[in-house]
Structures are given as structure tokens and as C-alpha cells.
Amino acid sequence: MKRIYLSSPHMGEKEEVYIKEAFDTNWIAPLGPHVNAFEEELATYIDKPYAVTLSSGTAAIHLALKAVGVTKGDIVFCSTLTFAASCNPICYEGAIPVFIDSEPGSFNMSPHALQKALEDYTPKAVIVVNLYGQSADMDEIVAICNLHNVPIIEDAAESLGATYKGRKSGTMGTIGIYSFNGNKIITTSGGGALVCDEEETMKKVKFWATQAKEPERYYHHKEIGYNYRMSNICAGIGRGQLEVLEERIAKKKEIYQLYQSSFKDIEEIEMAPIYTKGESNYWLSVMTLQKGIGVKPLDVILALEAHNIESRNVWKPMHLQPVYADCAFYNHYEEGISVAEEWFNQGVCLPSDTKMTCEEQLRVIQIIRGLLGAVEQDLCI
Numbered sequence: 001m002k003r004i005y006l007s008s009p010h011m012g013e014k015e016e017v018y019i020k021e022a023f024d025t026n027w028i029a030p031l032g033p034h035v036n037a038f039e040e041e042l043a044t045y046i047d048k049p050y051a052v053t054l055s056s057g058t059a060a061i062h063l064a065l066k067a068v069g070v071t072k073g074d075i076v077f078c079s080t081l082t083f084a085a086s087c088n089p090i091c092y093e094g095a096i097p098v099f100i101d102s103e104p105g106s107f108n109m110s111p112h113a114l115q116k117a118l119e120d121y122t123p124k125a126v127i128v129v130n131l132y133g134q135s136a137d138m139d140e141i142v143a144i145c146n147l148h149n150v151p152i153i154e155d156a157a158e159s160l161g162a163t164y165k166g167r168k169s170g171t172m173g174t175i176g177i178y179s180f181n182g183n184k185i186i187t188t189s190g191g192g193a194l195v196c197d198e199e200e201t202m203k204k205v206k207f208w209a210t211q212a213k214e215p216e217r218y219y220h221h222k223e224i225g226y227n228y229r230m231s232n233i234c235a236g237i238g239r240g241q242l243e244v245l246e247e248r249i250a251k252k253k254e255i256y257q258l259y260q261s262s263f264k265d266i267e268e269i270e271m272a273p274i275y276t277k278g279e280s281n282y283w284l285s286v287m288t289l290q291k292g293i294g295v296k297p298l299d300v301i302l303a304l305e306a307h308n309i310e311s312r313n314v315w316k317p318m319h320l321q322p323v324y325a326d327c328a329f330y331n332h333y334e335e336g337i338s339v340a341e342e343w344f345n346q347g348v349c350l351p352s353d354t355k356m357t358c359e360e361q362l363r364v365i366q367i368i369r370g371l372l373g374a375v376e377q378d379l380c381i
């Protein structure tokens with residue numbers, strides 16, 4: 001049986017055209033016309049003055065932290081329910097992460113837990129993650145952070161194209177970042193972007209990303225730099241991908257809705273709620289299993305794997321990671337298990353691949369229904 005993926009690269013028609021153009025003009029460099037065009041097109045799409053394309057989303061978070069002035073010994077808050085790339089760059093700069101819980105019914109940062117943490121610390125920045133394609137409650141979070149004068153880095157690696165009250169995910173913080181890694185809603189094979197309002201920030205980020213070369217005729221350096229720019233070939237792929245982003249979002253939404261309607265009659269399964277203050281990009285469809293039943297996320301994952309179908313646990317929260325064991329954590333609740341840990345314990349990320357056919361998705365659904373002892377259903381699309 002052909003493997004069904006969680007979320008694999010899905011090329012449109014223009015990517016190869018743009019790559020060929022790069023070859024034909026010999027623009028095989030970490031700069032070039034596709035880089036400039038992709039930056040402009042991305043900035044236009046999200047309606048932000050500046051976008052800087054980079055080698056990865058992680059690189060974008062790293063430079064965002066530098067841009068807001070994070071240095072050694074500073075405290076930086078970060079959502080606990082996320083991928084390690086959200087917070088690892090805090091440690092690259094020798095700063096100290098403090099982790100914040102999710103809010104009930106959502107993957108994303110709890111404004112209440114954030115407020116509690118702000119009573120104890122004055123952070124240099126807050127990294128707010130928009131997980132699985134859904135925006136955090138940005139109005140609440142921005143209001144709290146403004147009150148304390150703390151800049152926000154919006155990690156929208158997974159949520160390009162999602163909206164919150166009409167604004168695009170990634171545009172509501174001081175700085176926003178996106179990822180174009182192979183598993184994301186659109187990909188450049190590997191890559192990322194940083195978006196901001198200030199020309200000065202954009203220039204500084206480009207400077208750091210190109211080895212911090214001072215404008216002299218010889219090589220002159222006053223700061224440590226990085227090799228973080230996106231290649232002209234990758235940017236060509238990105239331009240083609242941006243043209244099919246809306247199509248990908250529409251397909252991801254259909255995938256979510258088919259899961260939702262197919263599991264409606266099963267009490268033990270709930271689809272993760274889609275927030276109502278905007279549109280999700282439905283990057284991954286997440287289901288949760290009722291607590292206390294015999295079937296656990298791992299059972300679902302193994303049952304699917306036996307049929308060559310990829311699924312995953314929800315991200316393991318950062319405050320539960322051995323490498324971050326010494327970091328402070330703020331639970332949404334006064335006591336007991338945190339919201340983020342519940343997601344990890346009960347959640348499964350289901351195949352959400354836009355190349356998956358409806359028939360393939362129905363196979364996934366029947367396997368899960370079977371596991372829960374639900375009768376086979378004539379599912380219609």
C-alpha cells in the first residue's frame with residue numbers, strides 16, 4: 001500500500017519554472033531576483049511592510065530574538081506546547097526560557113498563565129506560538145504584553161495563511177516568523193521568513209544573516225554574524241508555493257471536516273476545536289481521545305503505522321523535556337495537570353496531507369473507527 005503521510009511537500013505548477021529560470025540565469029546564490037520577489041510577494045500576501053527570507057524558521061526566531069535585544073541572562077517567555085525550535089534559539093543567545101501553558105480548549109498560550117508569569121518575571125520578549133494552523137488569542141496577549149512593555153515574537157511557523165479577526169497570523173506581534181520546512185503548509189524544501197514593520201529591523205536582520213559584513217571594500221566585522229539567507233533556488237520554489245497556498249488551505253479544511261463528520265457518532269473521539277476568532281489554515285487535523293478509555297494515542301498511531309499510515313503524538317510540552325527540566329513553567333490551572341500536558345496525553349495528529357485522496361482518508365478513518373469498536377459506516381464525501 002502506498003504510504004499516507006502526515007503532511008508532505010505538495011508542489012504546484014510554477015515551482016519548476018522558477019527554478020529553471022534561476023538555472024538559466026545562473027542565479028545559484030543565497031541572493032537573487034527570486035529572493036527579492038518572494039520577499040515582496042510574501043509581504044504583500046500577509047500585508048506587512050517587510051519580509052526577510054532565511055534558511056529556516058529557527059534562524060528567523062534566532063534573529064528575531066536578537067532584533068528585540070535579547071542577550072545573555074535575559075528571561076524569555078515561550079509557549080510550552082510547541083516544537084523545540086520555538087525555544088532553542090533562546091538558549092543560543094544564553095537567555096533563559098520560562099514556559100507558559102495553553103488555554104483550555106486551545107493549543108495556544110493562556111493569557112491567564114501569561115499574566116501569572118508576569119507577576120514573577122520581567123521578560124525581554126514573549127514567543128507566542130500559533131500551533132497547528134490556529135492563531136493564539138492575540139488581542140488579549142498583545143494587550144497584556146503592551147501593559148508590561150514586552151515585545152512579542154509571533155511564531156507562525158505552522159500557521160501561514162491563517163487569520164485572526166481579519167489579520168494574518170504572524171503579523172500581530174512585534175516580529176513574526178514563518179517556516180517553509182518540508183512538512184509545513186507550503187515549503188521551499190527548507191527555509192523560513194521574518195516579518196516586521198521597521199525598516200531598521202529588516203536591514204539589521206539581513207546584515208546578521210549575511211555574516212555581519214560591514215559596508216567596507218574589505219571584509220570588516222564589528223559583530224558576530226550568521227549564514228542564514230535563503231538561496232535563490234529555494235525562493236523560486238517558495239514563489240510557486242505561495243501561488244497555491246489558498247488551494248492547500250482549502251484542501252486541509254476539507255480533510256479536517258471529513259474527519260469531523262466521520263467521528264461525530266463516536267463519543268470517545270473529539271476533533272480539536274477550531275477557534276472562532278478567525279480562520280485556521282488547518283495545517284494538521286488533531287483529534288483527542290477521551291480520558292480513561294482503553295485506547296490511547298499510541299494505539300492509534302501503531303494501528304495506522306501497521307497500514308503504512310503516518311500519524312504523530314501532539315508535541316510534547318517543553319516544560320516536560322529533560323533538556324528544559326530546570327526552567328520555570330506556569331500552569332493555566334492552580335494545581336493539577338496542565339492544559340498542554342492533557343493535549344500531549346490525549347491528542348493524535350492525523351494524516352493531513354493535501355495529496356491524500358478522499359478514498360485514502362476514508363481508509364484512515366475506518367482503521368480508527370475499527371479500533372474504537374465503532375461499526376463500519378458508509379461514509380460519504
Ligand SMILES: *Cc1c(COP(=O)(O)O)cnc(C)c1O
Nearest residue numbers: 056057058083085086157179181
Ligand atoms: C517547524 C517549526 C519551527 C521551525 O522551523 P524550521 O524551518 O524547521 O527551522 C518553529 N516553530 C514551530 C512551531 C514549528 O512547527
